[in-house]
Amino acid sequence: MSGSLLLHALSLNDRMLEPNQLPVSGHVWGYDKESFSREEFVGNCLNMLSLLGIQDAEISWEDDIMAFDVKRKGQPVTVIISLQDDSLTSDYFYFLGIWLQPHSDSLSEVELLSDQIDWQEEDLLQPAISYSVRFAAEPLQMPDIRSMLGSEIFAQRLYGDAFYLCGMTEAYPVPSGKFVICPSSHAQNHQRYEIRHALYSLRNLMGLMGSVMNLYDQISEKSEAATLCQEMMDLMSAVESQNPTPAEWDALVRRNGSIALRLASESDESRRLHAKLKGIQRLFDVILAELEISEMQGLASLVSRMLTPFDHVKDSLNAYDEMLRQVEKQSQILQPLMHSRMLANQQMLLEKLLNHGSTDSCDL
Structure with missing residues (x-):
């Protein structure tokens, strides 16, 4: 042309x-x-x-x-x-x-x-x-x-x-x-620099909004916290059953250890997502500072509107963290309960052995 x-x-x-x-x-x-x-x-x-x-x-x-x-x-x-x-x-x-x-x-x-x-x-x-x-x-x-x-x-x-x-x-x-x-x-x-820079900054702001929505989609698709919560409830129900065998106790302890490891991994992932969100927020704020953003009287803030996805992601992350904390609390309750039940079962087994030994002595 x-x-x-x-x-x-x-x-x-x-x-x-x-x-x-x-x-x-x-x-x-x-x-x-x-x-x-x-x-x-x-x-x-x-x-x-x-x-x-x-x-x-x-x-x-x-x-x-x-x-x-x-x-x-x-x-x-x-x-x-x-x-x-x-x-x-x-x-x-x-x-x-x-x-x-x-x-x-x-x-x-x-x-x-x-x-x-x-x-x-x-x-x-x-x-x-x-x-x-x-x-x-x-x-x-x-x-x-x-x-x-x-x-x-x-x-x-x-x-x-x-x-x-x-x-x-x-x-x-x-x-x-x-x-x-x-x-x-x-x-x-x-x-001319301001014209180009304003359009360039708008592309970056929209891109950062897109990045935040990608985070939102990642969090929405995460189901590990709900899975861990259900597994922990099932484990507590199994521990509270009346007579787990020694082999069953071993399996229960292993299940508890597996849940604890996955819980730690998921907590690390959640912290990574929090850090990523914070990094995107800082970039967003830097762009706003470069644009010398200020309010227009009588009109709602466009910046506040564009920051709405950030709030949604924070809420979703906080809700996910709360589920992880609930699993952690349940685990903290379950560990001493398992220990007490195992000691009680050992005590009961020992008493049976002693009683059985006394009966044999009397028979002699």
Whole structure:
């Protein structure tokens, strides 16, 4: 393409893959690297671009970053495929981004790129995160922003009071969002670095949300605590039975030891997940500090909305930890109980032997 609209604004040298000229609209999809290979992701990108009416994609399987200009329905668009870049979440996600210069004040050009895709129907890989963003060149009135995003809007100020960030996020079925960024005044000297950095930071924030939801899925799928709790209850019931044989006592002790070892392992795993969540939270806070986030009077906090998945994961982890603590308490009760029952059984056996010995003496 002879006249690139967006590629000249991309910072490929420092691998920050967002444009820096306004106005611009884009949609970004992130794919979990643990779920898909490079080849699967790139193949999926080709299928998606074809579905969206983009046929002349320039794919190089060796490159970590592919960025090229194409046309969609006669309109120039820039496609960015990232297998590895310098973003905080690039170790966890592949990214596909499509950027264009909007022809109107709506998000329709961008929404068509995602809202109309039926992932299962089209046999496409479902992304781990998905979001659209419109960065306007001029200040926007709130009614205009509501017409783009809907009635429920969350917002923040960026870089002191240079820009307004408004949006709406959802955690299910995957972390997704729609955002509008606009200058707070009609000044024409917008810093290009701030434009790119705001879009770059938004990608990282959404990526971190996706990472947190991955943690949530991991915790939701964990059943070991419930299994250990049931096994401990079964073991206590067996210990409380009236006459376990010596062989049965040996089996009970072994079962108790097995439960204790698995409990220790699961507790270590829970601490690892807590540490990972804390690390993601710190990265999230660092990005917010770089954006110089502040509140917008009369509008709910977008940051608080984006932090909601963090709260869900904390609650889930705490609930899981509580189950592990219950198993540990039961184990602490069971150990002395088993010891006492074993001593009592030994005492009863010894008394039987003594009584049997006395009877034999009398018979003589």
